Amino acid sequence: MTSEDLPYFVLFIVWSVVIASFVAIRRRIEDQLLDARGRLQSELEVSRQREDEIRGLNQTLARRAAELEASNKELESFSYSVSHDLRAPIRHIVGFTELLQKHTFSSLDDKSRRCIQTILESAKRMGDLIDDLLAFSRIGRIETKMTFVSLELLVKEVIADVGQDLRDRDIIWDIKPLPVCYGDRSMLRVVIVNLVSNAVKFTSKRAGAKIEIGCVDVNENEVEMFVRDNGAGFDMEYSDKLFGVFQRLHLAEQFEGTGIGLAIVQRIIVRHGGKVRAEGMLDRGATFYFSLPKARDATTNRIASIL
Incomplete structure (x- = not known):
């Protein structure tokens, strides 16, 4: 190279x-x-x-x-x-x-x-x-027939019917403004009848009986209604038994009933896609809540389904 x-x-x-x-x-x-x-x-x-x-x-x-x-x-x-x-x-x-x-x-x-x-x-x-x-x-x-329901009118109707048997009792009714919801009117009437009747029954031994009915917004889709009384109440330790069939937290000698009304309430509300719950204390009253879909959301959904 x-x-x-x-x-x-x-x-x-x-x-x-x-x-x-x-x-x-x-x-x-x-x-x-x-x-x-x-x-x-x-x-x-x-x-x-x-x-x-x-x-x-x-x-x-x-x-x-x-x-x-x-x-x-x-x-x-x-x-x-x-x-x-x-x-x-x-x-x-x-x-x-x-x-x-x-x-x-x-x-x-x-x-x-x-x-x-x-x-x-x-x-x-x-x-x-x-x-x-x-x-x-x-x-x-029963088939559910969903319509727009005025809870305020429904509550007034139920109280008028229940009040016919309460002429000898002095109950203070505190009815808050209630919205229009979406549900089966006849079924929701059963719910309110059961809850109001329970409030009336468990305040029967209270001299100054008071029953309050109102609602609160849970979220943008649901409204939660409540029925509150100052009656016998219940022990929260046994609250899981409240909505069971034939479950009673009070003796039959104290308050009459079969123990199935709240089970019916829960079944109806669950069919509406809502929930039920209760709060209370012995001899300090009880509050029962149930949630329902708001009317305006139901209207929006119906319009969307049509479009």
């Missing part, structure tokens, strides 16, 4: 190094791409497996939901049928016991009269329980 060839040789070496570097970089990039492709394929396979699992879980959940709905309908039908079929025998017991009491009253001693009276009272109480159970079952069978 001569001195004249040296620059060409150096240039050749430099280009060789550059080309080798490019080849090495290309191979490294290709290897990285292959690795990334392999990882993507693995992640895609895992994602497909998870989608299959989720699809299977959704199908299982849908099947179980359908089975639960069918079971609930069967149980509801059974409850309705049994309650309906029991009414006739109970009426027979009451009717024949009253006849027996009428025709043999003078010939019976005090103990026998008390026994007959106990049979009558128990049979009538059983009849009330059956009637309330039928009412509870009907709530799930």
Whole structure:
């Protein structure tokens, strides 16, 4: 190699190094791409497996939901049928016991009269329980007819009806302004009747009975109505039992009732997409709350569905 060839040789070496570097970089990039492709394929396979699992879980959940709905309908039908079929025998017991009491009253001693009276009272109480159970079952069978409902007019209507039986009582009514909501008017009337009747009943032993009815905005979509009284109240430790069927926190000797009114209230409000809750203290009164969709949101939704 001569001195004249040296620059060409150096240039050749430099280009060789550059080309080798490019080849090495290309191979490294290709290897990285292959690795990334392999990882993507693995992640895609895992994602497909998870989608299959989720699809299977959704199908299982849908099947179980359908089975639960069918079971609930069967149980509801059974409850309705049994309650309906029991009414006739109970009426027979009451009717024949009253006849027996009428025709043999003078010939019976005090103990026998008390026994007959106990049979009558128990049979009538059983009849009330059956009637309330039928009412509870009907709530799930009645179709909900959603309309705009003025809670203020509905409350005034209920108080006027309840007040006809309260002429000997002095109750202070504090009715706040109430909004228009969206719901089934007949069902909501049952809710208010039950809550107002409870307030009237549990303030029966209070000299200065006071019942307050009002509402508060929960959020932009819901309004929460409340019925507050200064009556017997309840222990919050047992508040979870309030809305159960035939659950009572007071003795029957203290306050009459079957213990199903609040269960009906909860069932109706849940069908409206709302919630119920209660606050209270023993001998310090109680407050019952229930939430409903606002009328303006219902109007917006209806317009949106039309468009």
